[in-house]
Amino acid sequence: MSDILQELLRVSEKAANIARACRQQEALFQLLIEEKKEGEKNKKFAVDFKTLADVLVQEVIKENMQNKFPGLGKKIFGEESNEFTNDLGEKIIMRLCPTEEETVALLSKVLNGNKLASEALAKVVHQDVFFSDPALDSVEINIPQDILGIWVDPIDSTYQYIKGSADITPNQGIFPSGLQCVTILIGVYDIQTGVPLMGVINQPFVSQDLHTLRWKGQCYWGLSYLGTNIHSLLPPISARNNSETQSRVTQNPSSEGSHPFSAVISTSEKETIKGALSRVCGERIFPAAGAGYKSLCVVLGLVDIYIFSEDTTFKWDSCAAHAILRAMGGGMVDLKECLERNPDSGLGLPQLVYHVGNEGAAGVDQWANKGGLIAYRSEKQLETFLSCLLQHLAPVAAHT
Numbered sequence: 001m002s003d004i005l006q007e008l009l010r011v012s013e014k015a016a017n018i019a020r021a022c023r024q025q026e027a028l029f030q031l032l033i034e035e036k037k038e039g040e041k042n043k044k045f046a047v048d049f050k051t052l053a054d055v056l057v058q059e060v061i062k063e064n065m066q067n068k069f070p071g072l073g074k075k076i077f078g079e080e081s082n083e084f085t086n087d088l089g090e091k092i093i094m095r096l097c098p099t100e101e102e103t104v105a106l107l108s109k110v111l112n113g114n115k116l117a118s119e120a121l122a123k124v125v126h127q128d129v130f131f132s133d134p135a136l137d138s139v140e141i142n143i144p145q146d147i148l149g150i151w152v153d154p155i156d157s158t159y160q161y162i163k164g165s166a167d168i169t170p171n172q173g174i175f176p177s178g179l180q181c182v183t184i185l186i187g188v189y190d191i192q193t194g195v196p197l198m199g200v201i202n203q204p205f206v207s208q209d210l211h212t213l214r215w216k217g218q219c220y221w222g223l224s225y226l227g228t229n230i231h232s233l234l235p236p237i238s239a240r241n242n243s244e245t246q247s248r249v250t251q252n253p254s255s256e257g258s259h260p261f262s263a264v265i266s267t268s269e270k271e272t273i274k275g276a277l278s279r280v281c282g283e284r285i286f287p288a289a290g291a292g293y294k295s296l297c298v299v300l301g302l303v304d305i306y307i308f309s310e311d312t313t314f315k316w317d318s319c320a321a322h323a324i325l326r327a328m329g330g331g332m333v334d335l336k337e338c339l340e341r342n343p344d345s346g347l348g349l350p351q352l353v354y355h356v357g358n359e360g361a362a363g364v365d366q367w368a369n370k371g372g373l374i375a376y377r378s379e380k381q382l383e384t385f386l387s388c389l390l391q392h393l394a395p396v397a398a399h400t
Contacts, residue, residue, distance in 0.1 A: 002139040004069060004148070005223055006132050008186050008200045011064045013131040015057040015184045016204035016217045019155055021124040022053040023164060023179070023205075024214070052110060052121075053161075055080045055094050057154035057184065060125060063096040069145060075191070078152035079316050079364065084110045100126040133221065133232060141228050147192055151354060153185040153316040157290030166208055173302045174264060174286045175293070179205035179215070183292035187319025187354070194353030198223045199323030201296050220299060222324030231327040233299070260284055261385050263305040264294045273309045276392035280385065295321030298375045299328070305385055306375040309335055315354050315367045321375060322352060328377055336371030338386055339393065349379065 058078045066073025082094040092110050097103040100122050107118035155161050160181045168178030175181055182205055188198035204217040222231035262284035263277055269287075277285055286303060288294050291313045294306045299321060322332040337350035352373060357366035376382040 002136045002141055002223070004072075004143070004145070004188070005198050005200070005221060006136050007065065007068050008188070008198065009133060009136075009219060009221060010129055010131045011061045012184050012186055012200045012202035012219060013217075014060055014064065014127070014129040015154060016202045016219075017127065017129060018057050018060065018121075018124050019053055019161070019182065019184065019204045020215050020217070021120065023161070052084070052094070052107075054154045054158060055082050055084075056096075056121065056125060058082070058152055059094060059096050061152055061154070061186065065150070072145060072148065072150070075148060076150040076152055077316070078154060079314065080154060088112070096125065131219075133219075135230070135232065136221075139223070139228075139230060141223070141225060143197065143225055147190050148197070149189050149191040149355065151185075151187045151189065151316040151319040153183075153292060153314075153320075156183045156185050156292035156317060157181045160289050166205075171286055173300075174288055174297055176267075176287055177289045181288060181290040181293040183290060183296060185292045185316060185320040187316070187321075187323055189319055189323075189354035191355050194355035195351075196319050196323035196326060196354060197225050199320035199327075201292060201299070201320050201324065203293075203296065220296065220324060222299075222327030224323060224326040229327040229329070231324055233328070261305060261381075261388070262286070262303040263307055264288050264297045264303045265306075266291075266294070266308050266310070268310065269307075270309050272393070273307065276389055277307070279392040280388045291317040292321065295325075295332070295375050298330070298377055299324050301377065304376065304378075304381060307335065307373075309372040311365075311368045311370040311372065313369045313373060314364060315352075315369070318352055318369055318373060318375075319354050322354075325375060325377060330375070330377035330379070330382075332373055332375045333382070334369070334371035335374050338374060339390065349382070 058080045059082055062073045062076045065076060084092045084094055090109065092106070094106065094110060097106055103122040103125055104118045107121055108115055111117050160177055160179060165178040168175050184202040184204065186200040187196055189196045200219065200221045202217060202219045205215045206218045208215050220232050260282035261280055263281050264286045265277065267287045267289070288297065295318065297303050298306045318332055325331055331349065332352050334350040334352060341347065341350065352369060358368060358370050361368070374382065
């Protein structure tokens with residue numbers, strides 16, 4: 001339903017405004033960090049952060065979607081708990097109130113009476129945002145609302161967001177760290193099949209005005225449903241002259257079957273995978289922060305593959321990019337199952353699904369992508385990549 005996608009674009013931009021506003025004032029930002037509760041701790045980090053910005057973004061997305069599409073708010077799931085404890089030991093449930101004044105009052109409780117910070121935040125939360133993509137206006141597609149579920153990662157790469165580095169140099173267009181790695185991820189999936197249908201990736205910090213120090217962002221989307229595949233990386237003719245550079249970058253990924261492949265990886269990737277990858281990709285391996293950002297690098301054609309062998313990404317990290325990649329003819333698969341699969345079996349690739357949790361797991365772990373993942377733009381290229389990777393992993397496996 002393109003009106004749902006239009007609204008998701010709008011709320012993602014509203015979310016990006018909140019993320020930018022919280023970074024704009026360092027004094028305000030210092031207040032916005034609270035450690036995650038035990039059940040939500042992502043085991044990848046010794047110290048994981050919970051930010052009020054994160055929770056606000058998630059609640060704004062829920063509330064806005066619920067207002068426009070009654071019933072949909074209950075089907076939006078995310079990483080963040082909206083419960084805070086202030087210095088007085090009061091438990092506060094953070095939600096978006098009907099008026100700006102009420103939101104100020106609620107934020108003041110969370111922020112221990114800091115009225116200035118509460119007013120600044122409430123203002124941006126209640127600000128109207130007009131944001132749409134004309135390419136969606138002509139799309140008439142009817143997806144029944146009752147089959148939709150939504151995964152949200154309100155601020156992916158919280159660590160980079162808090163650190164706030166603005167002066168990182170990219171390597172062939174890919175930022176290893178910094179604010180550019182921060183993304184807002186909204187993925188819509190079919191609750192019956194778990195297949196991703198629509199995705200929005202908003203990158204709030206793309207370029208900074210050196211005079212005002214204000215940031216501008218970029219938003220990407222895709223829709224894949226019953227044979228209709230559209231995405232923002234194929235702009236209409238009228239818009240192409242505005243995005244010449246972007247089109248050139250995205251329409252020239254590494255040619256199919258070429259060697260070496262290029263891959264983006266996590267800084268914490270296992271040595272065995274890195275060793276095998278270096279034989280397949282040569283020097284074209286790029287470490288980068290943020291699961292959402294690494295997936296976006298594949299969407300943009302900056303690399304062929306995003307590979308991650310651990311179980312510390314989650315459904316909310318992958319659903320948005322997976323939907324966009326599906327619309328482009330690619331996808332996101334379970335790495336462990338790919339490595340164990342017999343390519344001659346005739347079975348399809350083990351695509352990630354989003355409607356069922358991992359059996360026997362508790363807390364956030366039930367939604368982990370437990371077999372790791374590979375994101376790709378071309379199925380043919382993925383098959384070639386996997387056969388090369390398996391050849392170089394086999395000797396390692398024989399010795400373990």
